[in-house]
Amino acid sequence: MHFLIVGPGAMGCLFGSRLKKAGHEVTLLDYKQERADIINEQGITVEGVTGKYRVHVPAVTGKISRTPDVVLICVKSNQTRAAAEGLKTWLGPEARVVTLQNGLGNLEIGVTAEGATFLGPGHVRHAGQGETIIGPQGPPEGPVAAIVSAFNAAGFDTRTVDNVNDLIWGKLIINVGINALTAIIRLKNGRLPEIEGIKTIMDQAVHEAVAVANAKDIRLPYPDPLERVLEVCRATAGNIASMLQDVLKQRLTEVAFINGAIVREGEALGIPTPINRALTCLVQAIEQTYKERLNT
Numbered sequence: 001m002h003f004l005i006v007g008p009g010a011m012g013c014l015f016g017s018r019l020k021k022a023g024h025e026v027t028l029l030d031y032k033q034e035r036a037d038i039i040n041e042q043g044i045t046v047e048g049v050t051g052k053y054r055v056h057v058p059a060v061t062g063k064i065s066r067t068p069d070v071v072l073i074c075v076k077s078n079q080t081r082a083a084a085e086g087l088k089t090w091l092g093p094e095a096r097v098v099t100l101q102n103g104l105g106n107l108e109i110g111v112t113a114e115g116a117t118f119l120g121p122g123h124v125r126h127a128g129q130g131e132t133i134i135g136p137q138g139p140p141e142g143p144v145a146a147i148v149s150a151f152n153a154a155g156f157d158t159r160t161v162d163n164v165n166d167l168i169w170g171k172l173i174i175n176v177g178i179n180a181l182t183a184i185i186r187l188k189n190g191r192l193p194e195i196e197g198i199k200t201i202m203d204q205a206v207h208e209a210v211a212v213a214n215a216k217d218i219r220l221p222y223p224d225p226l227e228r229v230l231e232v233c234r235a236t237a238g239n240i241a242s243m244l245q246d247v248l249k250q251r252l253t254e255v256a257f258i259n260g261a262i263v264r265e266g267e268a269l270g271i272p273t274p275i276n277r278a279l280t281c282l283v284q285a286i287e288q289t290y291k292e293r294l295n296t
Contacts (some may be wrong), residue, residue, distance in 0.1 A: 004029055004068035004095075006083050008039060008059060010116035010245070011100055012074035013124045015156075017044040017055040017247040027068065028059040031086075034060050039122040043213060048116075048126030048238075050155065067092035070147055073099040076246075077257040096143045098134060108250040112172040115189070115236035118245055122221040128189075129234030132220075159232050161221070169213050170221040175258045177206045177229035180242035180279040183253060183286065190237025193230050201275060202210065202229065208273040209262045215269045243283065250290040 002025040012028065020026040030036040036059035043056040071091065073181035075083050080099075089176040100112050113130025132151055137160040138144040144160055151158035161167050178189060181198055192198050206226050213220060222228040246253040259276040286293075 001066045003073045006073050007075035010118040010124045013044045014116040014126055014177055015072060016057050017046050018154040020055045020057050026057050027064055028057055030059050030061055033061050035121045042122055043245045044122045046124055046126055049129055050126050063090045067095050071095055071097045077254045078252055103225050111167055111230060115239035116242045119241045127239030130235055132158040133161055133167055135164040135167055137162045166219045169218045171205060173209045173225050174229050176209045176262055177202045179241050180255055180259050180283050182241040182244040183247045183283050189233045189239045189241055192233050204275040208276050212262055212271050215271060253283055257279050
């Protein structure tokens with residue numbers, strides 16, 4: 001199976017390297033020629049919970065020679081439109097597209113709880129393992145089943161579901177409880193449950209998100225949302241959350257698609273979401289003042 005990975009960040013490099021190791025054809029699509037050149041020269045290096053290894057995966061910056069079987073979208077939510085517009089000019093209709101992104105607002109049919117930290121071009125730390133879920137399920141011998149089989153063979157614990165919307169909200173609420181808090185306090189995931197004040201804010205943010213989900217008749221894929229968030233924190237204890245990675249690199253974050261999405265959905269339903277609004281405003285204030293930050 002030929003995979004095109006759009007976005008050679010932490011998750012794109014992790015999935016690309018593991019799929020290549022499992023024997024699949026993999027191509028990375030980047031928009032930066034310099035970074036693509038580094039990956040082509042040095043390969044992808046992965047270290048962390050699954051050991052250390054290097055895999056050579058070709059990286060390109062334009063149209064590839066033939067249509068891939070599967071496209072994995074691994075860019076940030078705020079880059080989805082640009083990535084999609086670039087692909088639509090040449091991607092064939094037979095290709096299957098799976099996004100592994102955070103938040104609401106994308107055409108999403110897959111989520112993953114794998115934790116990865118970007119260390120440099122083609123260099124990532126696999127900080128924690130988790131379940132990957134793809135949907136809708138489709139026929140037993142269909143394309144989704146083939147993707148699931150490929151992911152499992154590559155070492156990712158993967159299964160399918162039929163109700164994709166419930167799946168999306170399940171991951172959204174986990175991100176609501178983790179990402180913005182790490183971006184604000186600048187700590188790894190594993191520290192969040194250990195700080196009482198942070199755990200209290202996490203509880204309130206998750207509670208608001210669950211209230212919105214319940215009003216939309218969402219059936220979350222776990223019985224206790226807060227406990228699930230805490231489980232993910234512990235399972236990815238050494239991970240630097242994606243939003244914190246963006247803040248440390250002074251980039252635009254995905255907070256508008258995560259906590260901000262809860263605020264927008266809550267407003268539409270008449271449900272107050274003051275904690276998520278505050279978290280969204282704080283992260284956006286950090287984005288707006290990168291050049292003014294005081295350092296000790």
